[in-house]
Amino acid sequence: MKTAFDKVSVFLVKVLTLFSLLLLSFIIIFIFKEGYTFFKEVPILKFITGTTWNPTGDPKKLSIFNIILGTLYVSIVAIVIALPIGIGCALLLSGYVKERPRLIIRGFIDIIAGIPSVIFGFIGLMVLVKFFEKAFGFASGESVLAGGILLAIMVLPYIISTCDETMDKLYRAYSPVAQAMGISKIYILRTIVLPQSLRGIAAAAVLAFGRAMGETMAVMMVIGNAPIMPKLLGKCQTIPSLIALEMGMAEVGSLHYHALFAAGFVLMAILLILNIALYYVKRSLDR
């Protein structure tokens, strides 16, 4: 028996999905289209392998190799810091924290996730960057590391909430049986929950990585925005911050303007590659 409501719902679901996917594809095409104008003038290979970015010089030099590296570097540092902390925290939450306190802690973590990046940026500049200058005697604390740490704090909530859901389900399903054999919670978490949530963790990592790579305002405040070869303790530039910094000023329709879109397109391509990689990782985990 299929009611009219059913039919309408199914229809709506399909239409809305189609609409969403078309809309998203449209955005992607839009970015590609704006970037494509640029690629007609500057070959894509030169764009991503050249190291000089100087939109005001004459002739303009518009290549973003350093900036791609900077983007990846900052995000990797962020994930390397945030992933272990996030996983650890999620494990503790699923194994040791009862229903209600957990809900409250999750709420707290959600709140951290909601703090606007402008605020993170300023705190980063006033606290983190200054700390580097004071504690390590750097001339300037703006660095890949500062950006990485700040981003780590920002993506941590995403990692925790993604992992926690998976882990909680696993823990609930298997802990009674294992505990009945006298096995400690720690061991259950370590040998069942952790390995079985690898898929979830991989997904969380990619999600967080995407967030980190796309983050603009906060990163912009603490990395120095210098389009040079990134070093852990040196300044760097990332694609989103490049776009945000220069888009407001770039003359519409100029080569510079299209170059910024091209950079956005490169960012998206990186994410796509990452997701394809995740897909294969997941598949090999399934075996």
Added chain:
Amino acid sequence: TSQGADVQTNSNKENETNNEFKAEMTFNGSSTLAPVITAIATEFIEENTTWDKVDSSFPDKYISIYVSAGGSGAGVKAVIEGTADFGMLAREVKSEELEKIGDAKVYKLGVDALTISINPENPLAQLRDNLTTEEVKKIFAGEYKYWDELDSSLPHREIVVVIRDLSGGAHEVFQKSVMGDTQIRPDAIQSPSMGALVTKIIENKDAIGYASYGMVNQNKGKLMPLKVDGVEPTEQTIVDGSYKISRPLIVVKRGELTAPQKAFMDVVMSEKGAEVIEEMGFVPVK
């Protein structure tokens, strides 16, 4: 359905600009200028509320003036695409841009100077209050990497150069009036805003950067502006052009002003507008 209705009213408005009264106007562009226009607009609205109070020939519609900030480039873009009535710029309008706008009207409201500022705790502050253009150039180009290269009595500490983003209005002015063909050192810190640049100088003893004259006035004592070639950045020197590193604050518009627009722009260009501009720390054009 509400979406459709809105589009409707909106396009209606577009069609009616010529013959019917438009109670609304929009500004978009430079975030330096945006607070100035906003301040004037708020006062204007508070004083009059409805248009008929401004001029009795106007209908009694509520005054709406919206100001948004997306950067100078976005301001020009908005005018070209017709999404804003006015564009605000903190730099000169380029000729290509004028061409694209077509029938462009340009209003110069004031001037903002860039001061070469350092942290007051920097030993240089005790030593001298002046740099030559040549020295500024060498510092920003990275030829001087340590303070003791500038003057041997200074400590051997790295110079931290803070600039605005390379393609921004402020930087363009600096590049043109100081650097010429010389490139800025690539590892200079690019601050995303004047506020961040000033904060950086306030927070870091070794920092040097070009802070906006307005910002220096707002943060008196927290950072120290230096003379360049012996010329101190003051209202006087900025207006008469003897202090070189400055940029204009401009509003552009396509086509003639409508009556209400004119009424508002008159206030902006008046003595009262100048007061606000001055209060914000910029130098009004007399």
Added chain:
Amino acid sequence: MMKRIKSVMFALWICLSFILTIASGSFVILYIFIKGFKSVDLEFLLSNPGGIPIGTEGGVFPAIIGSILLMLIAIVFASILAIATAVYIVFYCRSQRLENIADAIIQCMAGVPSIVLGLFGYSVMVVTFNMGRSLLSAGLTLGLMIFPFIQVRVEKAFQEFSRSAINASYSLGVSKVYTIFKLVLPQCRRDIVSSITLAGGFAMGAAAPIMLTGAVIFAPVPKSLSSPVMALPLHLYILANEGISMEKAYATALVLIALLIIINIFAMTLTLWRKEVKR
């Protein structure tokens, strides 16, 4: 012995992680609280911004309302699309390939910098569709930004929902739609509400996408969907970045975080209340 060491290390790891998480989060919140606390009072909450430059005096009332409205539009738009897409992918999509393509598109979107989305919203909604710089354009742009975010999490919740309960429902001859509406959605409500809340907070805190599409430096409380609005993050951004008033900037940040906390408590009671019903 090895087992002991491993266990101790493991325990140490998860405890430290937890402490670090709580500490870093508390630090950020406390920092803003301490810096902003002095300047927040009822007047700040309920009056329009004022002073020269604007924001040095007065309050943030229109920005609070503006932000809430923007968030509502964004989450309504995004969650309808996102939940529908998640439902389709989990329950209706038969082709693994389509699923992969959809996933790839959505993940791609998740990484588009928000400023670029703002440009998209500007070109398409403001210019092409002639919607103007408005509450609606800005809200929809924010909706685009949070769409992938909600979609990914809701899809995950569906995917992890007990297969056997779903099968039990199918075996009663009950249609998919009914199963989804009466069994899956109510049971995943907590995950759905929490991802929408999270996304709502995310939308409320974003400055870049609304800068070009509808947020202005000053506007009274909007009268219709086509009016431009003030928003807290942009206000904060201008205050802080133009160096207008750090004090007011922190106060604005505090208001923003307080709003987030309220929304989260609201969501929490929604889900807790559900637990009571179960008993």
Added chain:
Amino acid sequence: MNVLELKDFRAYYGSKRVINNLNMAIKKNKITAIIGPSGCGKSTLLMSLNTMLEEAEGRTEGQILFNGKDVHSISKEEVRRRIGIVFQKPTPFPFSIYKNLTYAPIYYGVKDKKRLDGIVVEKLKISGLYEEVKDEIHGSALKLSGGQQQRLCIARALTVEPDVLLLDEPCSALDVKNTANIEKMLMNLVQDYTIVIVTHNLSQAKRISDYTAFMLDGELIEYDETHRIFTSPQDNRTKEYIEGIYG
């Protein structure tokens, strides 16, 4: 008359075949018991009959006829409503007992509160659960004991008034009293319904079923009237299996 008919039926999980070339017809208004060692494919067969196997990531080949029509030519919902199933592992919905039982009736359009109440009480009584849970009818079904959950699932399957009822070891978690109740219930129901029951309890099969099918390693070894299977099995393997009875 045959309600269900299997023709050259095969079932797979992935590439692993678990049911092999099965031909079988299930008689209307009779109880058919399926017996066989653990892992021989009884549950798989049962799930195939109301097309639930595809939801469990299985795959079938060959034909299943329901009242002479290929089940795949009828809508899935229709097939599943008319052929009810109770799974081996009880899976109550995470709702209250009441909502578990009204879930499907509401779907089929019963709106009247009184009628819903009536259905709940009736089905709870049939499954012998009424006395035990009548005070907690709005409490969570997940808090019931294993046997109670199983009986709830049987009650739930009956709420849609199916033509055929497939039961996968419905009594394995039940005590004697409830088993007796269920058996009595089945023997009553069989006047209106067709019942297929998988059971490990040979005496149960003997007691209640009219026909018995013996499966081994995915094949149907023997299928006949129950008394013949238990008194004079034709196949040696059947005989061996039956004689394993003791106690």
Added chain:
Amino acid sequence: MNVLELKDFRAYYGSKRVINNLNMAIKKNKITAIIGPSGCGKSTLLMSLNTMLEEAEGRTEGQILFNGKDVHSISKEEVRRRIGIVFQKPTPFPFSIYKNLTYAPIYYGVKDKKRLDGIVVEKLKISGLYEEVKDEIHGSALKLSGGQQQRLCIARALTVEPDVLLLDEPCSALDVKNTANIEKMLMNLVQDYTIVIVTHNLSQAKRISDYTAFMLDGELIEYDETHRIFTSPQDNRTKEYIEGIYG
């Protein structure tokens, strides 16, 4: 000798009491069967015995003595290792069969690959699963049939070599052959272990147990040697319950 002793024992879920003032002693190296209608508290009692009830959000009052010592004075892990339990619903870990069986031994310090292999094979053989799965020992345990999963869980419980084995309806999903195997296994094990088994199958209780306890509504009605319970029950309710047998 009494391995386990319950004194004035009560168990609650929230404020609901499900076991009421129970006194009982379980004899070493004997099989004790617990029978009673569904929902009377058998599973709850079993879970209390190795302190697992508290993990299921239950609460106990009164004393449980294990070899004369209060179980709460011994570490939980110790109690649970020495008193193994197999739950009513089989829940294999989402690992391979091999890893399911080596999981606990590795935890308790067995490292030698050969010894682990030995344990796996031995326990699989005891539970009658070896022949069926020997080729898929590294395949996922989740793909086993219901009965196979249950036997795997029994095998897994044995891998920690407990003193006492608590079984909650271990044979409810098993066919006759495997039931016979398990019963045989239990009767062998009882020389070294103490076994408590909850069963709905009265003939099974009769066949294998030395003592039988009959519970009703959370109370212990009668507890005696099995043959006396089945031949001359003292309490009328026991008698009625036993006589419910038929077929």
